[in-house]
Amino acid sequence: MTWDTPLSSLGGKKAKDVEKETGFATVGDLLGHYPRTYVDKGRLSELDDLVEGDFISMVGQVVSSELKTYQDKRTRRTAYRVLLQVKGEGGTLAMTFFAKSAGIANFHKNLFSPGAIGMFSGKLKWFNHRWDLNNPNYRMYGAEGDANEALAKMPDLIPVYPVVGKIDSWALEETIGLALDLIDEIPESLPDAVRGDLISRAQALRWIHRPDDHGQLGAARKRLKFDEAFVTQMVLAMRRAEHRAEPATPRPITTGGLLDRFDQRLPFTLTAGQERIGDEIADELAGGHPMHRLLQGEVGSGKTLVALRAMLQVVDAGGQAALLAPTEVLASQHLRSISAMLGDLGEGGRLGAAEGATRVALLTGSMGTAARREAMLDAASGEAGIVIGTHALLEEKVQFFDLGLVVVDEQHRFGVEQRAALTSKAGTPPHVLVMTATPIPRTVAMTVFGDLDTSTLAELPAGRGDVQTSVVPVRTQPAWLDRAWARIREEVGNGRQAYVVCSRIGDEPPAEDAPDLFSVEELAPDLVAGPLTGLRVEMLHGRMSPDDKDPVMQAFAAGEVDVLVSTTVIEVGVDVPNSTVMVILDAERFGVSQLHQLRGRIGRGGHAGLCLLVTTAAPESVSMERLTAVAGTRDGFELSRIDLEQRREGNVLGVQQSGKRSALRLLSVVQDEDVIVAARDTATAYLLADPDLGAAPGLLAAVRAVEDSDQAEFLEKG
Structure with missing residues (x-):
């Protein structure tokens, strides 16, 4: 019996049932199914x-x-x-x-x-x-x-296994015990130089399944956690090495070009973070190997400005830049904001354009035939130095004259195939800048996006208003909801605007566990007829057509709408500096990071903001704890850590994306920071000594197993 023996060959009363229900193909797969907990007799x-x-x-x-x-x-x-x-x-x-x-x-x-x-x-x-x-x-x-x-x-410690399908803990314990009794050899995955004083893999697996005491269990966990961290970091280190070996067309800064002229016109000073990260990106764009960088920062931290300066550097060097956005609302927002920042520098080929100006084009799926044809021609001819678009950019017939930089906004909404479809439109591998407004703790970025160099904009530009966040517990204080509507009237009376966010559109069946949730289509007319009578109220949601959505957004941005009742379609990209109050209804239905990102839409124009989290959650519930945490801090990195601990890393690392298994079973990217950091350093050093892992066949097999898992699919999405 070996590590790769088919599970069906194991024998025993339950082996075939376990194979059928779990999808485990080999004895090695089975031994990697660790107990969920242990009961002390x-x-x-x-x-x-x-x-x-x-x-x-x-x-x-x-x-x-x-x-x-x-x-x-x-x-x-x-x-x-x-x-x-x-x-x-x-x-x-x-x-x-x-x-x-x-x-x-x-x-x-x-x-x-x-x-x-x-x-x-x-x-x-x-x-x-x-x-x-x-x-x-x-x-x-x-x-x-x-x-x-x-x-x-x-036994002193009784293992309890996660139930899989119809297979209970006892059947798993019995089958795993049989495998441990019959297997001849468990291959070692760590080279001797890396293993150090850690116990062998074989001993660790025997002790994780059959510990005599807590000492054995602790030693087994220590070894297997390091395995998970090291193999993951080895995969990422190999990807970084592959990126650095690829050739790229250098795009150095051009003196007196569009970037210099743009900087001279800026009505404000760049933050220290924007300058530092801008210099990092500029150096990498000038290099002979493609940049692969993750740019993260709070909503309003100035990521778009950093990305635009990088795009202008590439345009100055004769190339083009493509900005890929997940929704038409966000793509249109980027077009408006980038065009406004560039002014006549972005009007190339048009009357009144500055000398040497480039052109900014927009390409989305809902555009008319003539506009679509013009945008595609601008991209293919090189007339448009900057092309902004949605998934429409990925279509085979969309071509570029010389694509030098791909900027991906809100990267988690795009898969590897989509990114590859865009980068393949370049003659040589383009530089890639990935942006996210969802703050990611350091170790999460290191584990999930470890093949990207990470830059973080931690400071907000000057002129941002403070945002106060309060929980409105309508279960115990129902009258407070009336006060929330009154606060909106007060802000509108002072010339400001407001958002009201719902978790439902209204045309879908109500949730079984919460049938009374607020919805956009039901609430908007109720507000007009009730507490917000006389105010200009409009609604917005994702199932509206672009022809209906865009006028609403433009009217709200122009100050022609007082209150926008919306779903989370406004979560990213909707920039209305005059909005100062947001009421989020059924706030317990949203994640911590999502709530933080939503409230980033207000207080952007220098005026103080107010975010009210309306909830029916019980006073001592986990949901109320989450909302209290959001109200208690504006540190997005701290909130993302809380969110991760509550959602657990499984979903973050792609454990449940399909039927395949994840490589992470014991490691916590929040709690095991020291293990991840040590594993990253060790993996980077080892790869220098053994680039093809020829001296470590067990490690090579473990790396290939990760590359075949769900985790690899998720890592690719970076």
């Missing part, structure tokens, strides 16, 4: 701080077992249930086993006789004024009177 499980919906595992002793009958309403037949009371530390927990026949019910009643010791796992439910587990998974270790013997049979 040294004491019965504590029953304090229980939360409904939690999946709990407990060791306990049966106190009572009672058989009851009832009438099944669906079949109208007699059905059975066995009610247990199981003792743990600090109290007892009720359990209910349902059965269709008296035979099965009696089997359970006898199995769960008072005094028996067992381990039970299930989802916690509050029922009939008590905590209850319905039909939990279980394993019994002894019958009545054999408690000591039962405890002696139990």
Whole structure:
């Protein structure tokens, strides 16, 4: 039995079922499925701080077992249930086993006789004024009177595995145990020079599945966490090396060109961060290898200005720049803001253009045939130095004269195929600048975007107004919502504008778990007829056609609309400096980072802003904790860390994108910062000594496994 032996060859009662339900193909795949937690037999499980919906595992002793009958309403037949009371530390927990026949019910009643010791796992439910587990998974270790013997049979640490499909923890434990007994050799993935004092991979896998004590478990976790971090960083280090080996057309700064003339016209001074990052980008654009850089910063930190200066440098050097935006609203916003910043420098070929001016073109899917043809001709001929567009830029018939720089805005909305479709339109690999307004903690950027050099704009330009954020808990203070509408009237009375954000459009079915959510199409007329009577109220959402959306946005930007009732379509790119108040309804339905990004739309014109988070969340709930955190700080990096901890890294790193497995199972990009930093440094150094990993076949196999996983797909999206 080897690491690569098909799982179907393992034998045992459950192996084929495990293979079918989990998708694990080999013994190695199976051994990489680690326990979710461990139950210590040294004491019965504590029953304090229980939360409904939690999946709990407990060791306990049966106190009572009672058989009851009832009438099944669906079949109208007699059905059975066995009610247990199981003792743990600090109290007892009720359990209910349902059965269709008296035979099965009696089997359970006898199995769960008072005094028996067992381990039970299930989802916690509050029922009939008590905590209850319905039909939990279980394993019994002894019958009545054999408690000591039962405890002696139990391992000191009982592994509990994540349930996969119809396969429970016990079946996984049994099958994994069989694999550990039969496998001849577990290949080592770390070279000796890297491993140091870490235990071997074989020992780590045996101890992670069958630890005798917490010391063995800790050593196993330490080794396997480093494995995950090191192999991931090795993949990224190899990608960085590949990028640096590619040739690119240098695009050096041209004295007296568009960039110099643009800088001379700026009515303000660049922030220190904008200058520093601008110099980094300028040096890389002038180099003979393509730039691959991530530019992140808060909403309003000036990323677009940094990107525009890079685009002008490329245009001065004879090339073109393409700016890829995820939505037509954002693409149109970029066209307006870039055209306004350039003035006559962006009117190339038109009456009144400055000498040597370039042209800015827009290409979107909804444009008319004539406008579309003109934009494509401008791109192909080189007349347009800057081409802004949506997915329409990726179409095969769209060509560029000399594409030198690709700027991708809100990168997480584009996949590797889309980015490749655009960069392939260049004769030599273009420089790539990726922008995001979602702040990313350092270790997340290092793990997810590690093949990109990262620049961060941490400061906001002068003239930004302060934004106060407050939670409006309508469950306990319903009258506060009226005050929120009054605040909007006050701001509009002072010449300002407001956003009202809803989580629903209104034409979709209401959410099952929250049927009373506010919606744009229902709320807007209610506000006009009620608390905002007399104000100019318009609505905006993603399912409106561009012909309907654009006039609304332009009217709001021009100050012709007082209140915009919208979905999160305004989350990125909508820049109206006169807006000072935002009311976010059903705020608990939004993520932390999304709330932070939404409120970045107000206070952009030097006036103080107010963001009101309206929620029905319970006072002590996790949702209320999240909203309180948003109200408590404007540090986007701190909030993104909170968001990541609550959403967990699994979704961030692509664990659930398809049926394939992720390479990260133990590593936390928030909590294991020291491991990630050490692994990155070690991987970079090792690659210099062994560029093709010829001296480390086990490491090469692990790297290839990551490249075939979901994580690689996610990494590619950078």
